[in-house]
Amino acid sequence: MIDETHQALLRAAAETHDQLIARPAGLNARAAKALFAKLCKTELAVEVVVIEDEPHWHSDERGPIGLRLTTAGRESLGLDAGPDRVETKPRSGTKQALIIAMLQREEGATLADLMAATGWLAHSTRAALTGLRKRGMHLTKGHDAEDRTVYRLADIATTEAR
Structure with missing residues (x-):
């Protein structure tokens, strides 16, 4: 209780x-x-x-x-299921769509990978990741074999099962 x-x-x-x-x-x-x-x-x-x-x-x-x-x-608490967690699909061909696709890959993406793909600076790329989190997407952070930080888009069902 x-x-x-x-x-x-x-x-x-x-x-x-x-x-x-x-x-x-x-x-x-x-x-x-x-x-x-x-x-x-x-x-x-x-x-x-x-x-x-x-x-x-x-x-x-x-x-x-x-x-x-x-x-x-x-x-x-007697509230409804929550804020609209349905992510609107970004327009295809946009940098946001590219970032989401890269984060959904099994190997994920490093900050350098995302910067190279978008042409953005590090602070802009990090801001884009924060924006995805604020939209309700669950990002995980891990390391690859070379000890670089790798970001992945987590499956919500998997995250809630933990």
């Missing part, structure tokens, strides 16, 4: 565009770990890799780890 404090956290996340649950200020590491586990176990939230400036609870080898409100979490 989720108490009023936890419901307040979930409700605050439900009101944000990214549906990320912020770690309460002043919460010690042990209590944060327990709350994180409880929200994941009850399937009210799902663990996701986020970028540094987004709310996160801890970090591991994948980078900063946050909690995203699930459909079950929204429904526990």
Whole structure:
């Protein structure tokens, strides 16, 4: 059972565009770990890799780890399934469509790959990745055999199953 404090956290996340649950200020590491586990176990939230400036609870080898409100979490608050998560397909032939296609490949794409394909500078390419996240797409970050950072577009069903 989720108490009023936890419901307040979930409700605050439900009101944000990214549906990320912020770690309460002043919460010690042990209590944060327990709350994180409880929200994941009850399937009210799902663990996701986020970028540094987004709310996160801890970090591991994948980078900063946050909690995203699930459909079950929204429904526990008496809310609908959530903001429209249906991604509009970008026009074919656009740089955004190219980036999405590259991120959907099994091998993913490095920042350098994306920069070469679009002709953009690093800051513009990172901004495009942030824009995809803000549209509700789930990006993962890993490393290839040469220890370069590789970005991939995660399947939402796979992400929520974790």
